[in-house]
Amino acid sequence: METVEVIIIGSGPAGYAAALYAARAQLKPLVLAGEKGGGQLMLTTQVENYPGFKDGVMGPDLMAVMRQQAEKFGAVMKDQNVDKVDFSRQPLTVVSGEIEYQGEAVILTTGAESIPLGVPGESDYIGRGVSYCAVCDAPFFKDKRVVVVGGGDAAVEDTLALTKFTAKISLIHRRDQFRASKIMQARVLGQKDKVEVLWESQVVKVTGDEKHVTSVTVKNIKTGQVQEIPAQGLFVAIGHRPATEFLKGQVALDEKDYVKTSINYPEGQSWLKGYPTMTSVPGVFAGGDNVDFRYRQAVTAAGMGVMAALDAEKWLEGL
Ligand SMILES: Cc1cc2nc3c(=O)[nH]c(=O)nc-3n(C[C@H](O)[C@H](O)[C@H](O)COP(=O)(O)OP(=O)(O)OC[C@H]3O[C@@H](n4cnc5c(N)ncnc54)[C@H](O)[C@@H]3O)c2cc1C
Structure with missing residues (x-):
């Protein structure tokens, strides 16, 4: 069993951006990047709408640089899929095959798949x-x-x-x-x-x-x-499937299986105020396409990953 402060599940733009911020905040995040690391942009060629690249950038190249940038500041990447989680008590438990990890905060950035x-x-x-x-x-x-x-x-x-x-x-x-x-x-x-x-x-x-x-x-x-x-x-354009199957019964999901936070469901959330990316479980945060059924862009996913990392940092400070 390995215990860390922050576990990030998923490695698209949201996961890598969260990892960068958590690493620079000295939280030494563990990123369980999945067996198909890099997320949806690994499937594409030229990306012309990610700010900072005036001539565009190839999707896989962008993801490789994002990963290296997070690693440079101390994020630890493991290319493993998470099979199940137990968020019923602290520390939060995340299981990948035979290996069990425990974290005080978990950030869910598992994205979605176009059908x-x-x-x-x-x-x-x-x-x-x-x-x-x-x-x-x-x-x-x-x-x-x-x-x-x-x-x-x-x-x-x-x-x-x-x-x-x-x-x-x-x-x-x-x-x-x-x-x-x-x-x-x-x-x-x-x-x-x-x-x-x-x-x-x-x-x-x-x-x-x-x-x-x-x-x-x-x-x-x-x-x-x-x-x-x-x-x-x-x-x-026949729909998207958020990668949240393994979260069922652990955090609140909507009817289409998107993770509920007060970003996508601003009304009616009764859980902790002041943490827009927190899920129904204290200490569990989410960002990117597993939350977002509206914008679905690499830059918005990265932005939400950053928000989740900042919320996790603030929450950990308050513990
Ligand atoms: C073909 C294509 C082209 C696109 N082009 C553009 C574009 O030009 N510009 C743009 O802004 N957006 C584009 N998008 C959309 C953009 O890719 C997504 O909005 C963005 O990647 C979402 O980022 P994310 O981090 O939330 O999730 P994702 O990119 O979906 O990444 C999630 C990651 O989590 C991993 N994961 C899932 N479940 C688990 C688990 N249980 N354990 C561990 N890891 C897990 C997945 O394997 C994946 O690597 C494109 C999408 C596609 C499909």
């Missing part, structure tokens, strides 16, 4: 036409034709964001009406010159020329009719 379509070709072209983040990638598709998949607010918002850049958008939805709010629906349906909606349809294949996406094949669920849409981009 993929799971169709042939999709995973081959991530970052080369296939995107899960319109805010991040829309400017790469100037005057191009793209396909968007989904029917909720995210898909409709992504489509609207893309209309500013792209030549034409095919919005694919498997039902005959959207789940998105009426006002957003009206906005997207009003863009008739740019947006065509293919109802009751699903994407069945993504095709490319090895370098980029060249077409997206769509099937009508009712008629069975198949069409190949020439397109350079596929934006998948």
Whole structure:
């Protein structure tokens, strides 16, 4: 058993930023980085909206530097997954395989995963036409034709964001009406010159020329009719899954399994005031995409990681 002051679980922008701040505060944080360290940006190529890089930066390069920066100040990284936690008493217990760690504070930065379509070709072209983040990638598709998949607010918002850049958008939805709010629906349906909606349809294949996406094949669920849409981009907006399965029953989660803090649920939190990133358990903090269903950006995740580290530091001082 190893006992430390702060344990950080997860190693995306939120985890590394939390580690940097906790390390500079002399808390010698232990980062259980997961077997797939670096988080979602490891899946992408060019990141153009992380401040400080005027020519952009490759996602994996950014994550490697973030890790080195936190290590330089004393953060200890272990590339292990956390399987379970016991937050019922202090010190807080975190278990990875056979190894048990104890910490006075724990910071949860386990992120989220975009739900993929799971169709042939999709995973081959991530970052080369296939995107899960319109805010991040829309400017790469100037005057191009793209396909968007989904029917909720995210898909409709992504489509609207893309209309500013792209030549034409095919919005694919498997039902005959959207789940998105009426006002957003009206906005997207009003863009008739740019947006065509293919109802009751699903994407069945993504095709490319090895370098980029060249077409997206769509099937009508009712008629069975198949069409190949020439397109350079596929934006998948069918939802996110926060990596919080192992936290069930340990901290309060919302109905979609996001960790509740008073940042994402400012009303009605009865737990300790003055610690915006604290979860329902004293001493357990959270930040990044496992909390954030709204912004989902690397820089906002890093910012929340920093907030969680500062809150943990203040909380530890008060112990
Ligand atoms: C393809 C793609 C491109 C993107 N492009 C951009 C962009 O250009 N600009 C931008 O701002 N944002 C972009 N995003 C979004 C951005 O990557 C996320 O908002 C950001 O990474 C969230 O950071 P995070 O630290 O909260 O979580 P994540 O990056 O999801 O990292 C969480 C980490 O925790 C680990 N973990 C999970 N569970 C456990 C466990 N039980 N034990 C140990 N470790 C665990 C995971 O393996 C992962 O390494 C992109 C996302 C994707 C998928």
